[in-house]
Amino acid sequence: MYDKEQPILTIKNLRKQFGKGCTICRDLDDKNIQKNFCPVCQTVYACRDVSFELYPAEILGVVGESGSGKSTLMKCLYFDQDVTSGEAYIQGYKNSNANIFTETSQQKKYIRNHLFGMVYQNPYLGLRMNFSSVGNIAEKLIGAGSRNVGFMTGRAQELLGNVNIPIYRMKEAPKNFSGGMQQRVQIAKALSNNPPILLLDEVTTGLDLSVQANVLDLIKKIQRDLKISMLVVSHDLSVIRILADRTIVMLNGKIIEQGLTDQILEDPQHPYTQQLVHSLL
């Protein structure tokens, strides 16, 4: 369906800043801003000229310290936040040459519902905690145009079964679930429309080790069985080592290094990446 040799998602010069900037920080070369924050005008440069490509069936890891712009990047891609500037193209969407960031809100809604799945670090952002788990998935399916109750219920049960939610708890609201179960419901919801691209933002953070292992196994299984492309944000290098084929390292809103995951971990080039890898316990 997708050309494996062409990127499924291409990001070019994505910028996101909070604040208007001032003459001091705007005129400075990006390299001269040691931090992504201007002390004069309080502008935060969350993402600065971020460019990369994600290929079909690939898992691309994004690592970096807190505040490096990883989650902002994900939120921009999922249209939770508007970008300041930049371009993004999806293979097959309008002949692969429509910048999705400049699309109408109607089209963005379509892209969100059909081409992207998103799993947030905080399940409260991705789930309606008072709806049932089946209802959460149905909501996503309705957003994509589905109206057949029988189909939606069947699909929700199938997906929740795949992520090991017991059948007798499927009608329960996620607010009653453990953190690991909530993440699994989020994953099921994100997969409900068979999106070609899955965005995973720190999905194992805050979970205990055995639950982390379950979630990671599930992600690996999904990738193996469904061949979905995934962008995985994490500050945990062990998660990236297990999941990602290639890895991007971000610092102060910029990509400072990218390469094969084993190369990044064994032969890091940038001083920050070296510091990060050497900090592994």
Place this chain on the structure above:
Amino acid sequence: MKEIIKIENLSKFFELHNLGKYIKACQNISFTLHEGEFIGITGKSGSGKSTILKCIYRTYLPKGGCIWYRSKLYGVINLAKASDRQIIHLRKKEIGYVSQFLNVMPRTTAREIVQKAVLDIGYDIDYAKEEAENMLSHFELDQELWDTYPNTFSGGEKLRLNIASAMVKKPRLLLLDEPTASLDNESKKLVKVLLEKLKAKGTSMIGIFHDLEFMEGVCDREFNMKTGNFTV
């Protein structure tokens, strides 16, 4: 015989920014590997033997020189400069790497590890299952262990699994980084027999062995890191 790998003036050093140090790992290494040939690399610890293999596999980024590889996928390609995507494809389909450590996805059974290697090439699950079982039997891994996690395996069992997952792909080029270092003589003999079989099938190999004399009859030439030359 055609050349499969031609290394020209390969250099690698590590720049440790935080410590302000520069470590030379290997410098101006040049040699050629022909199709179906087995080259053993010898030299003392720290002389850069593993660095060469890791540069070929691109776990390390070479700082200078070229590694020309005659691939089926891309023709002649410089591995030192190839894109990450090209390296991923070559690793899946043409180049295997075996070290003395088994580095696999946790909570994955021995059978799944070998199966995955076949699936990566693009074969279907039925063929992958068959090939995995053939390979695990071939390496005399106890059938009781096939569906268990390798963290409970002995050193020899882990190594045999490691080699099985690399060999099941029938790579054109196999890089062996001291795979027998922690093995008893019986296990070493088993590895030797398997390497002989692979070689007979045309796989080209570069290997690092502490006891290279053990590989007598398999190894065609020996590259000495100290002199930078071959001994036959």
